[in-house]
Amino acid sequence: MSALANHAFAKMNGIGNEIVVVDLRDSKAGSKAAAVTPEDARAVASPAGVPYDQLMVLQPPRLAGTEAFIRIYNNDGSEAGACGNGMRCVVRRLFEKTGQTSVTFETRAGLLNCWQGPAPDLYTVDMGAPKFGWQDIPLAEEFRDTRYIELQVGPIDAPVLHSPSVVSMGNPHAIFWVDDINAHDLERFGPLLENHPIFPERANITLAHIVDRDRITIRTWERGVGLTRACGSAACATAVAAARLKRANRSVEITLPGGKLAIEWRERDDHVLMTGTADFEYEGRFDPALFASVA
Numbered sequence: 014m015s016a017l018a019n020h021a022f023a024k025m026n027g028i029g030n031e032i033v034v035v036d037l038r039d040s041k042a043g044s045k046a047a048a049v050t051p052e053d054a055r056a057v058a059s060p061a062g063v064p065y066d067q068l069m070v071l072q073p074p075r076l077a078g079t080e081a082f083i084r085i086y087n088n089d090g091s092e093a094g095a096c097g098n099g100m101r102c103v104v105r106r107l108f109e110k111t112g113q114t115s116v117t118f119e120t121r122a123g124l125l126n127c128w129q130g131p132a133p134d135l136y137t138v139d140m141g142a143p144k145f146g147w148q149d150i151p152l153a154e155e156f157r158d159t160r161y162i163e164l165q166v167g168p169i170d171a172p173v174l175h176s177p178s179v180v181s182m183g184n185p186h187a188i189f190w191v192d193d194i195n196a197h198d199l200e201r202f203g204p205l206l207e208n209h210p211i212f213p214e215r216a217n218i219t220l221a222h223i224v225d226r227d228r229i230t231i232r233t234w235e236r237g238v239g240l241t242r243a244c245g246s247a248a249c250a251t252a253v254a255a256a257r258l259k260r261a262n263r264s265v266e267i268t269l270p271g272g273k274l275a276i277e278w279r280e281r282d283d284h285v286l287m288t289g290t291a292d293f294e295y296e297g298r299f300d301p302a303l304f305a306s307v308a
């Protein structure tokens with residue numbers, strides 16, 4: 014039987030990024046009861062389940078000083094190393110239940126510190142340091158300078174999209190710089206680029222327009238999901254990539270279809286801080302019938 018059958022969940026969203034939070038910390042670490050399989054994750058996303066972009070699963074902590082080991086599933090059942098919007102949802106849920114105002118989690122991408130503030134309805138996640146090395150992103154072939162890589166969509170002499178910046182924020186991102194983020198058919202190009210052979214682990218694909226040195230607008234095709242109203246790690250990756258190109262300041266406001274995020278690429282330790290809201294929608298229990306065919 015699935016670890017999720019009859020288990021409680023909270024449906025939330027981080028500026029429109031659809032998030033389901035499940036707390037399995039009561040289960041014994043490493044036990045089957047603490048494990049969610051890709052089939053489980055897909056069953057939750059099925060039409061009879063609970064719609065989500067990411068499923069955030071809190072497992073018992075593996076390291077002293079951390080609250081939980083968090084595993085992040087996309088709705089196609091694949092696992093991600095990072096999810097900025099999902100982290101804010103987890104943090105809000107936890108803080109409202111416990112009165113805590115700061116916490117450290119372990120994820121596949123490393124330790125993440127999170128806190129409430131700078132206003133009561135805002136949550137900040139320290140997303141760690143970005144990585145720019147081609148093997149870290151990863152790319153399938155060597156690129157010495159990942160501020161722009163050779164990759165294009167459309168005719169060779171008149172590409173529609175070209176020369177993205179690539180960054181790892183614990184997950185792979187490619188950012189295409191454009192004049193108008195709504196002028197391109199991201200639903201059509203997104204899957205082609207997500208699965209392009211240059212990205213051996215696939216990639217999140219973002220269209221970004223630099224409004225001025227303090228403001229950027231983006232739209233993202235998420236790996237393992239599709240078009241979303243917001244992608245927090247894409248906002249971080251875009252802010253960092255724009256600052257690296259010296260086209261924006263290290264603190265910027267990113268506007269996504271679902272809302273705004275404040276991103277700061279901190280000079281002193283290279284870490285990226287993401288601040289925004291998180292909204293609770295409803296809670297419930299997973300219907301065991303969802304997992305009947307999963308066994």
Ligand SMILES: N[C@@H](CCC[C@H](N)C(=O)O)C(=O)O
Nearest residue numbers: 093096097098184244245246
């Ligand atoms: N929504 C997320 C990113 C989720 C993970 C992504 N789809 C991946 O597979 O890397 C965010 O807010 O960062």
